[in-house]
Amino acid sequence: MLRSPRDFFKPKVVGAPEPLREIPVLPSRMIHFFDPSNPKMAVKVPDIAKTVDIMLGNLEDAVPIDRKEAAREGLVQIGKNVDFGNTQFWTRVNSLDSPWFLDDLIRLVGEIGDKLDVIMLPKIQGAWDIHFADQLLAQLEAKYGVKKPLMIHAILETALGVANVDEIANASPRMQGMSLGPADLAASRRMKTTRVGGGHPDYVVRTDPDPANPEAPRPTAQQDLWHYTMAKMVDACASVGALPFYGPFGDIADLTACEDQFRNAYLMGCVGAWSLHPNQIAIAKRVFSPKADEVAWAKRVVEAMPDGSGAVMIDGKMQDDATWKQCKVVLNLAQLIASRDAEYKALYGF
Ligand SMILES: CC(C)(COP(=O)(O)OP(=O)(O)OC[C@H]1O[C@@H](n2cnc3c(N)ncnc32)[C@H](O)[C@@H]1OP(=O)(O)O)[C@@H](O)C(=O)NCCC(=O)NCCSC(=O)C[C@](C)(O)C(=O)O
Numbered sequence: 001m002l003r004s005p006r007d008f009f010k011p012k013v014v015g016a017p018e019p020l021r022e023i024p025v026l027p028s029r030m031i032h033f034f035d036p037s038n039p040k041m042a043v044k045v046p047d048i049a050k051t052v053d054i055m056l057g058n059l060e061d062a063v064p065i066d067r068k069e070a071a072r073e074g075l076v077q078i079g080k081n082v083d084f085g086n087t088q089f090w091t092r093v094n095s096l097d098s099p100w101f102l103d104d105l106i107r108l109v110g111e112i113g114d115k116l117d118v119i120m121l122p123k124i125q126g127a128w129d130i131h132f133a134d135q136l137l138a139q140l141e142a143k144y145g146v147k148k149p150l151m152i153h154a155i156l157e158t159a160l161g162v163a164n165v166d167e168i169a170n171a172s173p174r175m176q177g178m179s180l181g182p183a184d185l186a187a188s189r190r191m192k193t194t195r196v197g198g199g200h201p202d203y204v205v206r207t208d209p210d211p212a213n214p215e216a217p218r219p220t221a222q223q224d225l226w227h228y229t230m231a232k233m234v235d236a237c238a239s240v241g242a243l244p245f246y247g248p249f250g251d252i253a254d255l256t257a258c259e260d261q262f263r264n265a266y267l268m269g270c271v272g273a274w275s276l277h278p279n280q281i282a283i284a285k286r287v288f289s290p291k292a293d294e295v296a297w298a299k300r301v302v303e304a305m306p307d308g309s310g311a312v313m314i315d316g317k318m319q320d321d322a323t324w325k326q327c328k329v330v331l332n333l334a335q336l337i338a339s340r341d342a343e344y345k346a347l348y349g350f
Pocket residue numbers: 032033034035040041044048058061062155157180181182183184185196247248252275276277278
């Protein structure tokens with residue numbers, strides 16, 4: 001049950017900042033994960049931050065239990081000491097059913113609440129989880145005098161969460177976006193994969209037998225295990241002005257398959273993906289920035305239809321109001337990326 005429409009955009013606690021009416025759309029091609037309790041990673045944060053759109057200090061899975069508090073305190077120090085410039089600074093806190101969640105929020109909002117942009121919440125099951133976090137964040141923002149509202153990013157990584165994805169997207173004006181969490185989701189659904197994202201060689205469709213040669217080999221084509229979930233997530237996010245992301249690709253050495261998985265997500269509407277290792281940053285940058293020839297084509301269509309209506313032929317293809325809108329999506333994204341990334345600005349000729 002949502003609050004009444006009249007109350008939806010009111011602060012939930014006296015003294016908490018006004019909720020945002022619109023989620024800011026910023027270049028968000030990669031969310032780069034680091035473990036703040038790992039000194040080798042922590043020392044690289046200032047340099048990597050200059051090369052990515054989003055830096056995320058991870059406190060949840062992949063941080064050993066005996067380093068949970070070190071990771072939290074390490075992130076507080078990084079948040080206080082590192083100048084992130086115009087790179088977004090996010091965290092993934094521990095899940096709502098863990099013993100660390102409460103202290104994660106109290107420490108982070110209390111110490112670096114004005115530096116953090118987005119709090120990623122793992123294992124979100126339904127709107128009730130978002131309502132709880134929303135109210136608690138408002139309490140902490142009011143208590144610590146935080147000026148801008150912290151946004152929430154939910155990871156879709158349980159069967160129940162996927163079943164409730166629309167309610168989750170609508171649960172709060174803080175909802176900045178969502179990411180697919182293919183590893184936990186696979187376990188929650190009792191899928192039989194043991195990978196973090198990507199395809200599986202046994203998930204295939206086979207061609208029919210050739211009646212003239214029934215013994216001939218029948219080629220198969222591998223299918224995308226994540227297509228259904230990705231499509232549900234993209235629709236849930238786009239319908240409320242939130243941003244969908246592909247999550248992690250765990251086979252760090254397989255750069256080709258990583259690029260394919262990221263590109264599928266890009267084409268389906270995602271704005272970015274996670275980079276777990278420095279070698280995935282360039283892949284995400286390449287994939288989630290429109291290609292120069294697509295941008296040139298989009299420019300041509302938009303220039304041929306200045307008011308975005310009617311029907312014209314360009315290179316044998318019909319263009320109308322709807323293709324104009326598709327081209328605007330590509331062009332707007334290219335302009336957004338060019339505003340941050342000189343390399344792409346030059347590539348697009350803006
Ligand atoms: C995969 C690992 C173990 C390979 O780490 P490695 O040390 O074996 O790799 P390397 O190639 O030897 O590393 C080269 C250098 O890069 C550094 N390095 C390496 N990675 C990073 C990084 N991310 N950021 C900054 N620096 C990094 C590393 O420390 C090393 O530094 P050095 O040259 O000084 O020795 C390592 O990259 C890593 O721990 N990455 C992050 C893993 C992570 O955050 N996992 C959780 C997200 S996925 C997830 O949670 C699932 C989900 C959504 O919940 C669900 O589907 O359910």
